[in-house]
Amino acid sequence: MKKISAVKAFGGMQYVYSHPSQACHCDMTFAIFLPPQAETRKVPVLWYLSGLTCTHQNVMDKGEYRHIAAELGVALVCPDTSPRGDAIPDEKDNWQFGQGAGFYLDATEQPFARNYNMQRYILSELPEVLKAGGFALDFERQGIFGHSMGGHGAITLALKNPGHFGSVSAFAPIVQPSTADWSRPAFEKYLGADEAFWRAYDATLLIEDGFRVNELLVDQGSADPFLENGLKPWLLEEACQKADIPLTLNMREGYDHSYLFISTFMADHIKWHAERLA
Amino acid sequence: MKKISAVKAFGGMQYVYSHPSQACHCDMTFAIFLPPQAETRKVPVLWYLSGLTCTHQNVMDKGEYRHIAAELGVALVCPDTSPRGDAIPDEKDNWQFGQGAGFYLDATEQPFARNYNMQRYILSELPEVLKAGGFALDFERQGIFGHSMGGHGAITLALKNPGHFGSVSAFAPIVQPSTADWSRPAFEKYLGADEAFWRAYDATLLIEDGFRVNELLVDQGSADPFLENGLKPWLLEEACQKADIPLTLNMREGYDHSYLFISTFMADHIKWHAERLA
Numbered sequence: 444m445k446k447i448s449a450v451k452a453f454g455g456m457q458y459v460y461s462h463p464s465q466a467c468h469c470d471m472t473f474a475i476f477l478p479p480q481a482e483t484r485k486v487p488v489l490w491y492l493s494g495l496t497c498t499h500q501n502v503m504d505k506g507e508y509r510h511i512a513a514e515l516g517v518a519l520v521c522p523d524t525s526p527r528g529d530a531i532p533d534e535k536d537n538w539q540f541g542q543g544a545g546f547y548l549d550a551t552e553q554p555f556a557r558n559y560n561m562q563r564y565i566l567s568e569l570p571e572v573l574k575a576g577g578f579a580l581d582f583e584r585q586g587i588f589g590h591s592m593g594g595h596g597a598i599t600l601a602l603k604n605p606g607h608f609g610s611v612s613a614f615a616p617i618v619q620p621s622t623a624d625w626s627r628p629a630f631e632k633y634l635g636a637d638e639a640f641w642r643a644y645d646a647t648l649l650i651e652d653g654f655r656v657n658e659l660l661v662d663q664g665s666a667d668p669f670l671e672n673g674l675k676p677w678l679l680e681e682a683c684q685k686a687d688i689p690l691t692l693n694m695r696e697g698y699d700h701s702y703l704f705i706s707t708f709m710a711d712h713i714k715w716h717a718e719r720l721a
Numbered sequence: 722m723k724k725i726s727a728v729k730a731f732g733g734m735q736y737v738y739s740h741p742s743q744a745c746h747c748d749m750t751f752a753i754f755l756p757p758q759a760e761t762r763k764v765p766v767l768w769y770l771s772g773l774t775c776t777h778q779n780v781m782d783k784g785e786y787r788h789i790a791a792e793l794g795v796a797l798v799c800p801d802t803s804p805r806g807d808a809i810p811d812e813k814d815n816w817q818f819g820q821g822a823g824f825y826l827d828a829t830e831q832p833f834a835r836n837y838n839m840q841r842y843i844l845s846e847l848p849e850v851l852k853a854g855g856f857a858l859d860f861e862r863q864g865i866f867g868h869s870m871g872g873h874g875a876i877t878l879a880l881k882n883p884g885h886f887g888s889v890s891a892f893a894p895i896v897q898p899s900t901a902d903w904s905r906p907a908f909e910k911y912l913g914a915d916e917a918f919w920r921a922y923d924a925t926l927l928i929e930d931g932f933r934v935n936e937l938l939v940d941q942g943s944a945d946p947f948l949e950n951g952l953k954p955w956l957l958e959e960a961c962q963k964a965d966i967p968l969t970l971n972m973r974e975g976y977d978h979s980y981l982f983i984s985t986f987m988a989d990h991i992k993w994h995a996e997r998l999a
Binding site for chain 2: 450451452453454457504505507509510664666697698699701702703704706707710
């Protein structure tokens with residue numbers, strides 16, 4: 444593991460590291476914020492999964508999570524959204540596929556299957572890297588959240604791994620990527636033409652298939668340009684209703700899809716997680 | 722005036738505008754955050770002047786000012802740090818001079834005097850642009866602060882314009898640019914070789930020359946790499962002591978010169994201004 448930067452903020456430390464990844468066969472970069480409480484005890488871990496086109500850095504720069512994470516004593520881990528590098532298969536001009544668009548799945552199709560294994564990376568490899576790094580993290584208390592593609596990632600990973608995450612929430616998640624225009628082409632390239640295999644990476648279909656979380660918090664801006672065609676939170680609402688999953692869906696009047704929306708409701712989400720991970 | 726963006730955040734609106742500038746003879750860009758209170762009444766105006774290499778955008782992305790500005794009902798205006806454009810004289814590889822390094826002065830030397838008039842721009846032109854724009858701003862209640870070169874700008878503009886700003890503070894300001902290695906070359910190019918003319922743009926020398934503010938708040942990181950050679954807050958401390966200016970100088974253990982330092986203490990500064998502009 445290589446330390447890229449270590450900067451004091453809000454009494455804690457904002458780090459960026461890179462490390463060689465077995466799951467993705469490339470060097471991966473992640474950000475981790477340790478609150479001041481981590482100096483004396485192990486703190487809960489909150490995983491933040493970013494959206495399309497983002498790296499670890501967008502939320503680190505614009506997410507405004509440190510003041511509340513420092514207050515409540517929660518660590519935030521912010522991974523990248525895909526494998527990276529000249530050797531990684533990519534479609535340079537396509538922001539909805541390839542680098543920056545890993546969709547938190549494990550690809551089965553060539554030439555992507557060797558590198559695009561973000562599900563395995565997030566669930567298994569990066570936790571081991573963090574444990575080996577000796578950070579003061581309590582892996583018995585993990586929560587997960589994210590934005591857009593990362594909101595989809597958070598919900599699907601929580602659904603498929605009961606007990607692994609004590610809390611899950613999302614900002615403007617893609618709730619049904621297997622039917623949305625902006626994700627179907629990526630799913631076909633990563634997972635092949637047989638849509639039956641896509642269900643394992645689709646939040647609403649996983650719920651239909653019997654997967655469950657205890658409860659779910661979602662914030663969604665009403666002025667989000669992707670609301671009608673890509674995000675469709677009502678599909679999640681319907682699925683949760685049928686499955687008796689308590690969903691708090693906050694429609695936020697006038698907010699868009701940007702980090703100005705996310706940062707506005709960041710403190711609410713971190714409080715919600717901290718209560719459930721206490 | 723041309724609206725570049727308008728995004729809802731923390732119940733208020735974060736805008737970016739550009740406009741043709743008479744003072745700088747180019748198009749200038751600025752950010753303005755209006756808190757929710759501005760929907761029903763005029764709110765105090767807090768000017769934030771950025772440091773070397775920055776535009777209006779660095780603090781907008783990383784400053785974390787909106788949550789507290791929205792809570793306290795203060796508007797933030799964040800101008801650019803210099804004139805910009807292909808026609809503007811510049812030294813491309815020099816981050817301490819030219820574009821991104823206007824030093825909030827009015828240049829007297831050619832070829833810079835036509836464009837590098839950031840003092841006039843901030844004090845006279847941009848306020849007129851904002852008034853003409855019809856924003857709900859109370860120009861009887863203005864405060865000013867900034868970072869590094871912008872901290873220097875804030876202090877010097879407040880010193881030279883008694884009564885204009887009701888409050889002034891700075892993060893890691895350059896307190897004596899006329900003697901610091903990283904600003905002397907810029908001062909010579911903008912203002913000429915006669916150092917007597919530099920005193921009008923030097924915080925500690927202005928205080929020596931009898932200029933006053935009611936009080937001053939400064940936060941400075943102890944791990945700031947520019948502390949010893951460029952910033953030297955003890956020179957300001959000495960000048961304020963001699964001049965009986967109440968200075969609160971907070972040395973912040975372990976903090977550097979970045980926006981992770983600034984954002985940590987942003988809420989403290991905005992509260993301090995809001996109290997004085999109430």
